[in-house]
Amino acid sequence: MKTYSIWTRHGRLATCPTVVPMALTMDRMKKHILSIALVFAALIGSVRGQSANERNTASQAPNGEALKLPESNEQRNILFTKEGRRPLAENAEDAETEEALKRPSRYWGRSEFLLWWLKAPNIPTLVTMGDYTDLPTPGALDTPGTSVIFGGDRIQYQDRGGGRFTVGYWLADEHSVGVEAGYFFLTGRTISRSVYSPGTPVLANPFFNVLTNLQDASLISYPGISSGTVTADTRSFLQGFEGNISANLRHSERCRVEALGGFRWLNLNERININSVSVVDIAQQFQGKGLPFNGNTISVRDGFETRNHFYGGQLGARVELSHNRFTFGLVGKVALGVTHEIVTIRGSTDINTTPATTQNAGLYALSSNSGRHTTNSLAFVPETGATLKFQLTERIDLFGGYSFLYWSRVARPGDQIDLNINPNLVPTSSNFGAGGVNQPGFRFRHTDFFAHGANFGVELRY
Secondary structure, three states, X not given: OOEEEEEEOOEEEEEEEOOOOHHHHHHHHHHXXXXXXXXXXXXXHHHHHHHHHHHHHHOEOOOOOEOOOOOOOOHHHEEEEOOEEEEOOOOHXXXXXXXXXXXXXXXXXXXXXXXXXXXXXXXXXXEEEEOOXXXXXXXXXXXXXXXXXXXXXXXXXXXXXXXXXXXXXXXOXXXXXXXXXXXXXXXXXXXXXXXXXXXXXXXXXXXXXXXXXXXXXXXXXXXXXXXXXXXXXXXXXXXXXXXXXXXXXXXXXXXXXXXXXXXXXXXXXXXXXXXXXXXXXXXXXXXXXXXOOOOOEEEEEEEEEXXXXXXXXXXXXXXXXXXXXXXXXXXXXXXXXXXXXXEEEEEEEEEOXXXXXXXXXXXXXXXXOOEEEEEEEEEEEEEEEEEEEEEOOOOEEEEEEEEXXXXXXXXXXXXXXXXXXXXXXXXXXXXXXOOOOOOOOOXXXXXXXXXXXXEEEEXXXX
């Protein structure tokens, strides 16, 4: 009788004869199959345990802390790897856009419309009107009946439109340090007055005669002598630029405080022009009395222009208080530096005689004060403002507010006009060239300046 052996991983189980009862053989086979199944189950369990350990290790950060697993389906559409994140789902582009919107904004820009007012200029009385019967001199400032056409307290620049544009960039997501730059302007505004007279009423340019020590007037029109037109205007333009570094001093959910430091430039340009044209036609009753330029046209021009440039460093602070969608902000800045002042005075007289007469002098701008004059003065420029913002969207704010700007030292054209005149320096005078004192003279006359008003705008962040 032949035998055979059955082997397992535990060794030989038994030696069996080749002929065995069928029932006994089936029982032993069942036992062997069960043993093999238990072995495979143990092997599969060990493999699963090792995979679980690998997953636990992968779910930990380098510092040993557990990583947060995605909680939503949208988050599970992004696979995070060592190289970054890769979109796996069809809406991965939308997921990345949402992630970008959640990142703190670094760029911001602000655009504002300004409705401001300027300090009224100090302009002396330059054009008057009166009756030819007024004594002692028609149009003179001390003559009863003289009325002011241009100058005095009648000049008001009123409201002025403009714009202000500011851009900024935060150097860190925490908005701890940033840089910003801004430019503003107020549109130029011209105040003018033009009057024509055929002779009556009398048009005149008043002055103080230093030779007689009396109030006097240069006549533009007079009945029986001349008809004339006079035009006087004044214009101003204001602009400025600043660049700052901002640093966060305090930040909470409802309050933010920033320090500011940087550079500031301001520019104020103003001018005054007085132009007159007289057509001389001497009546019979005045002929033979030595009146010159009969039949001629006399054109007289006087111009006073000032340019002020401020250069300085500035320090300041900004505070913002937030509640829901509203933010109230205050800002204060002070700049200390130098004002570079330029005053240009020009005059001319043209008479269509034969040959033509042309002189580089008018009435108020004569050889004694004409030219380009410059000086530098120490000045300071404080500015303060308040705004109320409304958060329209996550990235857009609408706001309105008020601003006040002060400039401690400027030169304005009206202050540079000297009404003390030596008639011998005036080309239309019958004694022109006779000499005498050099008046009007020139010296810098300084004053302060301010601008203030409302501002409305929009702020964008990205």
